[in-house]
Amino acid sequence: MEVILKKTKTILFFLAVLLIPAASLLAAPDPNFHIYLCFGQSNMEGGGKIEETEKTVDSRFQVMADFDVHERNWKKGEWYDAIPPLTQRTKGISLVDSFGRTMVASLPKNIRVGVVKVGVSGTKIELWDKDGFREYLATADDWKVQIANEYDGNPYEYLVSLAKIAQKSGVIKGILLHQGESNATDKDWSKKVKKVYDDLMKDLNLKAESVPLLAGEVVNADQGGEKASANEIIKKLPETLPNSYVISSAGLPSNADKLHFTADGYRQFGKRYTEKMLSLLGYKISDSKSPKPSFLVSHPQEWLEPFEPFKIAGNLYYVGTRGLANYLITTPKGHILINSDLEENVPQIKASVEKLGFKFSDIKILLISHGHWDHNAASDTVKKLTGAKYMVMDADVANVESGGRTDFEYGSEPIALYKPTKVDRVLHDRDKVKLGGTVLTANLTPGHTKGCTTWTLKVKEAGKTYNAVIIGSPNVNPGYRLINNESYPNIAEDYEKMFRVLKSLPVDIFLGSHGNYFGMEAKYARLSREGFSVFIDREGYNQYVTSKEIEFRKELARQKAALPK
Numbered sequence: 294m295e296v297i298l299k300k301t302k303t304i305l306f307f308l309a310v311l312l313i314p315a316a317s318l319l320a321a322p323d324p325n326f327h328i329y330l331c332f333g334q335s336n337m338e339g340g341g342k343i344e345e346t347e348k349t350v351d352s353r354f355q356v357m358a359d360f361d362v363h364e365r366n367w368k369k370g371e372w373y374d375a376i377p378p379l380t381q382r383t384k385g386i387s388l389v390d391s392f393g394r395t396m397v398a399s400l401p402k403n404i405r406v407g408v409v410k411v412g413v414s415g416t417k418i419e420l421w422d423k424d425g426f427r428e429y430l431a432t433a434d435d436w437k438v439q440i441a442n443e444y445d446g447n448p449y450e451y452l453v454s455l456a457k458i459a460q461k462s463g464v465i466k467g468i469l470l471h472q473g474e475s476n477a478t479d480k481d482w483s484k485k486v487k488k489v490y491d492d493l494m495k496d497l498n499l500k501a502e503s504v505p506l507l508a509g510e511v512v513n514a515d516q517g518g519e520k521a522s523a524n525e526i527i528k529k530l531p532e533t534l535p536n537s538y539v540i541s542s543a544g545l546p547s548n549a550d551k552l553h554f555t556a557d558g559y560r561q562f563g564k565r566y567t568e569k570m571l572s573l574l575g576y577k578i579s580d581s582k583s584p585k586p587s588f589l590v591s592h593p594q595e596w597l598e599p600f601e602p603f604k605i606a607g608n609l610y611y612v613g614t615r616g617l618a619n620y621l622i623t624t625p626k627g628h629i630l631i632n633s634d635l636e637e638n639v640p641q642i643k644a645s646v647e648k649l650g651f652k653f654s655d656i657k658i659l660l661i662s663h664g665h666w667d668h669n670a671a672s673d674t675v676k677k678l679t680g681a682k683y684m685v686m687d688a689d690v691a692n693v694e695s696g697g698r699t700d701f702e703y704g705s706e707p708i709a710l711y712k713p714t715k716v717d718r719v720l721h722d723r724d725k726v727k728l729g730g731t732v733l734t735a736n737l738t739p740g741h742t743k744g745c746t747t748w749t750l751k752v753k754e755a756g757k758t759y760n761a762v763i764i765g766s767p768n769v770n771p772g773y774r775l776i777n778n779e780s781y782p783n784i785a786e787d788y789e790k791m792f793r794v795l796k797s798l799p800v801d802i803f804l805g806s807h808g809n810y811f812g813m814e815a816k817y818a819r820l821s822r823e824g825f826s827v828f829i830d831r832e833g834y835n836q837y838v839t840s841k842e843i844e845f846r847k848e849l850a851r852q853k854a855a856l857p858k
């Protein structure tokens with residue numbers, strides 16, 4: 294008997310030892326699980342289209358299910374990967390999505406972020422006052438009462454009860470509010486927000502100094518916001534609520550109703566909340582969506598791939614690789630080469646020139662499309678091999694002579710640097726380059742580089758004369774800042790000028806500094822059967838320039854909208 298009792302005691306003791314740590318482990322909130330409470334009206338609910346790329350998420354970003362959602366197998370009060378929609382009642386993307394995504398992308402890897410979100414569209418801040426919401430609902434529209442009823446008739450209490458569950462696993466670090474449209478002229482709004490905030494602090498046993506509240510503005514006056522007057526009231530919130538911060542809505546795109554933000558507006562807005570929250574935590578925003586472009590890591594393969602040289606028309610020849618365009622213009626007095634490319638390309642260009650029956654050493658003039666390494670890194674080598682005179686547009690000269698070190702964007706990118714090359718003749722807009730009866734015009738088409746040059750020349754073929762245009766580059770490269778660019782203040786105006794120039798040029802033969810500008814490979818494939826007319830393509834030129842102009846305007850608008858106020 295004694296023995297059995299002892300045994301039982303021992304078993305119980307071991308069970309206790311086993312159970313206690315497990316239980317305490319479950320109960321202890323993880324200080325590295327940061328929780329944000331999110332509430333407000335329709336712009337907190339969100340609703341923009343969810344993009345394909347948003348259907349996956351870093352599992353460090355979690356959302357607490359606000360309802361049992363059978364089709365997603367979600368149980369109310371449990372944590373899930375924050376794949377949108379984040380709440381049962383809304384179907385789209387919200388500012389909380391981009392908030393959480395950018396937070397986990399910017400925070401150390403050991404920190405996770407969880408959100409608890411409740412939004413009730415069309416309702417006043419009074420709905421969240423636990424002492425006043427009944428009075429408010431008694432006079433509110435039926436549809437609002439119905440939504441409130443889905444949250445057991447008391448959205449504040451619903452939020453608090455979810456928050457209490459959340460506190461078992463993590464630590465509440467902040468509150469995101471988006472509300473105000475329904476109180477657009479209410480001078481007491483700040484006081485009412487403070488009441489809700491104070492209640493939350495009390496009911497959740499939080500310290501006001503460690504839980505900031507971030508309140509976003511409604512659709513801005515600069516977008517014609519229907520309730521923009523609310524922003525004058527929202528701006529003053531920190532005067533009443535000390536640990537609160539106002540998130541600007543300046544420039545954020547809105548729907549036609551001028552009340553709700555577009556999906557992209559929500560994405561940008563969420564990032565602005567993130568930026569503020571991170572700065573309060575002592576971190577900086579990092580956007581994992583903008584890593585270094587691959588061409589700054591290694592040369593694209595097609596730049597180095599040989600391509601059969603061919604005659605375009607008259608005395609104009611293609612001597613480039615598959616990805617980098619070089620042009621040879623032959624004359625009785627020697628030849629002109631456009632672009633020297635990378636050092637690795639020089640033997641290829643030389644072989645192409647010789648394959649066409651010309652001498653590389655007869656090149657008298659070297660020109661470039663613009664001062665980027667893929668068009669000019671080997672200029673010093675080509676000069677030394679041929680003795681050619683190097684002629685460069687004024688605004689690109691300093692950069693070319695510094696070996697790319699003064700480039701406004703790539704000056705400290707190792708891959709973009711090259712041997713500094715002395716320029717023999719400085720060209721100005723519309724200057725002529727003449728050799729053996731051929732005349733080329735240097736058209737300044739700036740933006741992509743400050744001295745980006747579009748070359749034009751007349752080419753004779755079968756008794757007719759054609760205008761050939763070799764576009765310098767109309768591209769806005771990834772990372773280019775079109776606004777507040779200290780290294781290139783007038784970049785946006787320069788792009789405008791470039792498009793004006795390109796649209797003004799007479800064009801028969803459409804060419805460019807990369808073959809893909811003008812569909813080089815497809816045209817080359819048709820060349821042997823259809824002859825040189827495959828390059829006569831005014832329509833293709835117009836389409837290309839128009840599409841590039843649209844891209845530029847889109848990017849400019851995007852950057853304008855993303856500007857912090």
Ligand SMILES: [Zn+2]
Nearest residue numbers: 663665741766
């Ligand atoms: Zn370039």
